[in-house]
Amino acid sequence: MKRLKGISKKVLSNQLNELIGDQIVSKREYLSGKVHHTEYQLTDIGQTLIPIVIALNDWGENRLKQVSLVKKFNNDL
Structure with a gap:
């Protein structure tokens, strides 16, 4: 709970x-x-999700970079 911000005890x-x-x-x-x-x-079952979560995180970071580049390109036009 201490490490998570913006989440209520009930939701957590x-x-x-x-x-x-x-x-x-x-x-x-x-x-x-x-x-x-x-x-x-x-x-053990939960640990099998680690590579999937890492892959999703990597995809999201790459996608944000792509969107950022497109916005920058469009703003420069």
Whole structure:
């Protein structure tokens, strides 16, 4: 939650529960003294998505560069 900005606890919780239900993420809860901790991590199935997410990210970055170049070209006309 600390690393994500602009997302409510409810939305994050709903999304994590969906990912848990789909066996993409696992949840671990434990006590450290009096403090309750919750950790989430990718399951083996979830880790198979890493190359796909990286490929989508690369595609998106390249697409933004293309759109930027087209806009710059059109503005220079």
